[in-house]
Amino acid sequence: MTEFGYQLLATDKAARRGRFATAHGPIETPCFMPVGTAATVKAMTMDMVRSTGAQIVLGNTYHLMLRPGAERVGRLGGLHEFMRWPGPILTDSGGFQVMSLAERRKITERGVTFSSHIDGARHDLTPERSIEIQHLLDATITMQLDECLKLPAPRREMERAMELSLRWAARSKEAFTAREGYGLFGIVQGGIDPELRRRSAEGLQEIGFEGYAVGGLAVGEPQAEMFATLDATCPFLPGDRPRYLMGVGKPSDLVGAVLRGIDMFDCVMPTRSGRTGQAFTRRGTVNLRNARHADDPRPLDETSDCPAARDYSRAYLHHLVKSGEILASILLTWNNLWYYQQLMREMGVAIEEGRAEAFAAAFAEEQALGDIPPR
Amino acid sequence: MTEFGYQLLATDKAARRGRFATAHGPIETPCFMPVGTAATVKAMTMDMVRSTGAQIVLGNTYHLMLRPGAERVGRLGGLHEFMRWPGPILTDSGGFQVMSLAERRKITERGVTFSSHIDGARHDLTPERSIEIQHLLDATITMQLDECLKLPAPRREMERAMELSLRWAARSKEAFTAREGYGLFGIVQGGIDPELRRRSAEGLQEIGFEGYAVGGLAVGEPQAEMFATLDATCPFLPGDRPRYLMGVGKPSDLVGAVLRGIDMFDCVMPTRSGRTGQAFTRRGTVNLRNARHADDPRPLDETSDCPAARDYSRAYLHHLVKSGEILASILLTWNNLWYYQQLMREMGVAIEEGRAEAFAAAFAEEQALGDIPPR
Numbered sequence A, B: 001m002t003e004f005g006y007q008l009l010a011t012d013k014a015a016r017r018g019r020f021a022t023a024h025g026p027i028e029t030p031c032f033m034p035v036g037t038a039a040t041v042k043a044m045t046m047d048m049v050r051s052t053g054a055q056i057v058l059g060n061t062y063h064l065m066l067r068p069g070a071e072r073v074g075r076l077g078g079l080h081e082f083m084r085w086p087g088p089i090l091t092d093s094g095g096f097q098v099m100s101l102a103e104r105r106k107i108t109e110r111g112v113t114f115s116s117h118i119d120g121a122r123h124d125l126t127p128e129r130s131i132e133i134q135h136l137l138d139a140t141i142t143m144q145l146d147e148c149l150k151l152p153a154p155r156r157e158m159e160r161a162m163e164l165s166l167r168w169a170a171r172s173k174e175a176f177t178a179r180e181g182y183g184l185f186g187i188v189q190g191g192i193d194p195e196l197r198r199r200s201a202e203g204l205q206e207i208g209f210e211g212y213a214v215g216g217l218a219v220g221e222p223q224a225e226m227f228a229t230l231d232a233t234c235p236f237l238p239g240d241r242p243r244y245l246m247g248v249g250k251p252s253d254l255v256g257a258v259l260r261g262i263d264m265f266d267c268v269m270p271t272r273s274g275r276t277g278q279a280f281t282r283r284g285t286v287n288l289r290n291a292r293h294a295d296d297p298r299p300l301d302e303t304s305d306c307p308a309a310r311d312y313s314r315a316y317l318h319h320l321v322k323s324g325e326i327l328a329s330i331l332l333t334w335n336n337l338w339y340y341q342q343l344m345r346e347m348g349v350a351i352e353e354g355r356a357e358a359f360a361a362a363f364a365e366e367q368a369l370g371d372i373p374p375r
Helices: A046-051 A061-066 A070-075 A079-083 A095-101 A127-137 A155-175 A194-207 A223-236 A251-259 A269-274 A314-322 A326-352 A356-369 B046-051 B061-066 B070-075 B079-083 B095-101 B127-137 B155-175 B194-207 B223-236 B251-259 B269-274 B314-322 B326-352 B356-369
Strands: A007-012 A015-022 A025-029 A031-033 A057-059 A089-091 A103-107 A112-115 A122-125 A141-143 A183-188 A211-214 A243-245 A264-266 A278-281 A284-287 B007-012 B015-022 B025-029 B031-033 B057-059 B089-091 B103-107 B112-115 B122-125 B141-143 B183-188 B211-214 B243-245 B264-266 B278-281 B284-287
Touching: A007 A326, A015 A251, A015 A326, A025 A031, A031 A326, A046 A326, A061 A070, A061 A095, A061 A122, A061 A127, A070 A127, A079 A089, A079 B314, A089 A127, A095 A112, A122 A127, A127 A141, A127 A155, A155 A183, A155 A194, A183 A194, A194 A211, A194 A223, A211 A223, A223 A251, A251 A326, A251 A356, A269 A278, A269 A326, A278 A326, A284 A356, A314 A326, A314 B079, A326 A356, A326 B326, B007 B326, B015 B251, B015 B326, B025 B031, B031 B326, B046 B326, B061 B070, B061 B095, B061 B122, B061 B127, B070 B127, B079 B089, B089 B127, B095 B112, B122 B127, B127 B141, B127 B155, B155 B183, B155 B194, B183 B194, B194 B211, B194 B223, B211 B223, B223 B251, B251 B326, B251 B356, B269 B278, B269 B326, B278 B326, B284 B356, B314 B326, B326 B356
Parallel strands: A031 A264, A057 A089, A089 A141, A141 A183, A183 A211, A211 A243, A243 A264, B031 B264, B057 B089, B089 B141, B141 B183, B183 B211, B211 B243, B243 B264
Antiparallel strands: A007 A015, A015 A025, A103 A112, A112 A122, A278 A284, B007 B015, B015 B025, B103 B112, B112 B122, B278 B284
């Protein structure tokens, strides 16, 4: 078995500051992974992504298998070469987006069949095929195929999906080709039921993975339920492996989840919001479309080191958003990814200094202030 | 009268290699000015524009007067500060786009009234107001208001518009506030009629400008007619002032116009084409949407120093274009602006070395080769 050699550098109650090595470079945790859906972090060059401090990005198996196709990416040297990102890449299994984007889905014990949302073509995704695709993509971190339910769901359904996901986890492990510095993550399922989550976490550890993800959250449940589920799940995850909370989330979700022992995150929120005029700042989200910014010469956040937050007036950003200019998407996405990375860095330092909870409280207080008053 | 102190560094027959100083920095000619329509060169950060070697960018008075408004940009410190481009900026007079974009236009001796294409509001653009707007924008180079006809047009119409433009030139000069390192350019009109062009050029020199533009070309006439008009116009322009061919053009237009004595160009072609999957290369234009690129690991142009042309596979660029990704627009616009700047630099060196015509012949030969063969 290959291992990432996850090192726990510091802990503060349940919160963890760690580091692990991969074939494509080190990853410091806690960390946020920008989403590079179709082999591009939308509206960013990879130099910009790197400038935010991001060490690892995510690719979506569902999108890439449909276009340009996994075999093609494989022939072209893998996803690192294709998108010119030499650093670590995590790919999801494709399962989540099959559920949310594809048409005419059919789930069986064997896997899932579906129609492409692009051209309607039928596709087949089994645990084995998902692993094969991720191998072709040359993913540094491969995710098992799982079934992710929408919440709320009946307990019986959650149990069935969790147990199916465990059997798919075993088949994924079997199909995965172990390579030095590469790893496979299992995914804990079980909805918001503590007992199901514990059984899922224990079942995955019997199979054995290089890391463990918590799936099936951030699918519509209140933040308190998500946090309660993490409280019920993290204690049953091994301390010497990275832990990844999938598809999460808002800045306050990240801070609360780090306090509960999560190391890794991904979410489309900073990138998607950047394309709709929303900026994340330490004083909450700012809607640049709002007319209050039209004559405001002040930057988005004068304390930020991000050029997008520091060097341009709100008036200019407002103008770009109102005019539908591509540069609006570029600058706001840049700001948002920078903010997320900075939040993770600051959280890491706070853990090292034993003040994670104080940091979280100060974070919440500053967010609650809201944006600077209009001039 | 302020002067830019245009220095003629070298000539090769009619072709000129020059340099002039402005309040916002030097400009080496021949030069191409990327179009920054609404205070942004579309799909580019200003760092990217700078990386291509561009020294001056263009802003559109028509777009900026409507949104965000000239007075607003003025209050915010001018266009350099607004768009974070400390270098020289040339603004057009607004006249050309009033003719092509606005609704319910009415031209009188006084100026032009029109309805905004954004919200239908009535606006008034006189020579004096155009100069005032460009002053508010803090344009390094201000253009006189002129009337630009679509070609072909009857000679009588061309004569009328040329004479109106001369009277507007005098009023523009009167309205312009001379400042050290700033300048006003007059615009030669007269369609494709040599006699009208000569009269226009001579009339403008009687008024006196820091530079002279050739307007009313690249409006549908064949390249040969454009070149013939330049041959009939440039000899009547003063040798000690920069010459600007407005709205031109294709790479071959630029090369031919430099041979005929033009120093400056602007055109939306490299930026607009970059957003529709078209790449300019030394071997002609390449349509990245074409399926022949889907599996091609080769870069767009391995001899280019532009990261977009050199570091990414055609397969990746094809994928981005097909997927409608913003990064496609970013990378292809970057490539195209880089290509245009490089062409102007190489042309300048060829003039210094007395081989401008040989360069133009080699350029045409390489363009005619067409793209590299499919693998």
